Amino acid sequence: MDHVDSLVCTLCGAEYDPDQVIYTCPNHPGVKGILEVTYDYDRVLDRFDEPLDGAIGSQWKYRAFLPVDDDVEPVTLGEGGTPLLEAPRLGAELDVDLRVKDDGRNPTGVLKDRATAISLTKAREFGLDVVTCASTGNAAASLAGFSARGGFDCRLFVPGDAPEGKLAQPLVYGADVLGVRGSYDEAYDLSMAVTERFGWYNRNAAVNPFQVEGKRTVGHELAEQTREEIPDWVVFSMGDGCTIAGGWKGFREFADLDLVEETPRMLGVQAEGASAIHDAFHDHDDADEVADTVADSISVGRPRNAVKACSALEESGGESILVSDEEVLAAESLLGRTEGIYAEPAGAAPVAGLRKAREAGIVEAGDSVVVVVTGTGLKDTRSAMRAGGEVTAIDPAIDDVVERYGDAD
Template structure:
């Protein structure tokens, strides 16, 4: 059935929501979190009339090139640039346009052709979740809401609290028992009300959703609010733009709820439909073996994801009931990708070697992607001809207590004490004998 055109006062009639399960349409201007026909299970995907946006034209004709943030892709987002919400938030909480670091040293050691790290720790709150929260906050403002809420294991809550603080929205964040103190502190410092739920992340999702329904709060919950994946898709658009409008061979993504993977897929679909890339990269999802719901469904060839026990110490991907598992599986299959699982020991080891060999310090959940790389190369899934992007979803500084380790040696303020440690061999270049410069003055 051909849907009726969507009329929208903000000039958004080239957009509409489509249910990922039953394909029912709804206007983008409607405040709907899930399909009214499928209820909770039907996630909404943004459908764009690409010809109306400018498909086939050079990116510079479509993008807002003066915007060095996610808003450069505003014409592909469900929040209009003319709305007061986007104007307020884009100038006060600048998210997106994060760096892509070349990791040549690590690529050589792993046996990859090229490796880049898309460093989402450069976002304002230190995580990729800023992208979703900024778009959600803009939407909430446009709809006249004054309270916004979410469930979070930490990163989404901090991102939402920061964006809400910047524009003066009241914010409530539901976190599960055991959320790292560093993340709870960050959320509360932004002025949000933090509610620690006596349960796990899935319990926090259920409680926060019920609270939003009960009191009419705007709900930012991952996947349940379709703006979340649409905000995250801007990371994929940046990746291909930063690679000169070319697609890498693979993008490696840590998976909890599956919404980040879905967001990247949506961005790549946009780039392909607009004619900005000529092929789709493979999406490789990585889960913790101790939180394997999506991986289990993939391995079993299931059409959907069933709940599974979640006990990983990488708390940002410690999800028993993935909120976007159905679409994540579909995205992986559509790109000829795969889903793999890694042990917690591999994840926490990867925190160390990724930081030491690339200069990017990831939180444990982010390191899951890196932890999978050696096995992916050994299995022949990736190799020396491949151009690979690894997504760093959050800073290691956000979860320092859960990633304790490293090596630090106490030393007296005396050169003899330094010499006694045994680290004073001359460097290959630049040793003291080679340098003719005065001792620095401190």
């Protein structure tokens, strides 16, 4: 990996060899010393010879940017290459020029597949065959699917309240799913303890430095797809903070390398019941470490990558905003009925955040905006039923239809 320089601690600047298995900087207790992958961009550019023509078969178009050895066979299900869709009806509703990046089209239905492909490719590179993570459901499903693809043993730790629909996937993929009687943060702590005890390779996005590097391909794709019309804003939901950090890093890299002319501002959206990154960005001291929100994918009380997320917001001249669960569910329904895009609550949260940012004057009328939907609504049909309403029961009689819609002209 001559194009990868080192792993650098975001707190103290200590550097580590990227060819070793290391998660955080040992100079700091716990998981505070998050590591950043740094690159020799002259070598990256020498390696990158793909045309920026909008044709993106998968995220591996950007392999020259990814921290994997040239000789290793990627673990892939064809992740990335998701569409950027015009959203005129929803845009008119919110009075913005709107496009939607639908990352629910990824192989297991979630943006996290981008990161999982990289971490399992690294596990293969390191010669490890047992992988693990903690998850509210999406990362578990993603890791299980890619583990099946790559021939890894997969052992997962999920909180007891994880949605059944999300747990069905890893079970079908053959993973060992362990339901922890506790919160996501407790499941997370346990996954880190077993990683240390057994030496399993940990996919946890907040601490595995290579995970964010996979997520940054959504930024590369957005930069390429919007190259002729860079948006004013890109909107992400935030849980641990890795996704918005990765998306910003990828877009910024393309701008720094003169592959695109400018960068957008980042708008980060959190649920009111899981607001730690928003609180940190706005210097609030009363953050609650107990997360409680219908958007389970971003239900994180102690985000481990808040530093990178806040840096993405600050560097981009961006902003963060909070939304209620009611606003999230309303946005899920709004996105579905205006544009036919079915998002899980965390995937719809950016729409709720955009609507609220418009009301607050953060995003101005006529601004160009890209909303990133991070996961499909098939992940959480129970919440979707809350968002969409009840089925109307009728008798098997034409009169009931006439009563509802009127007679034919």
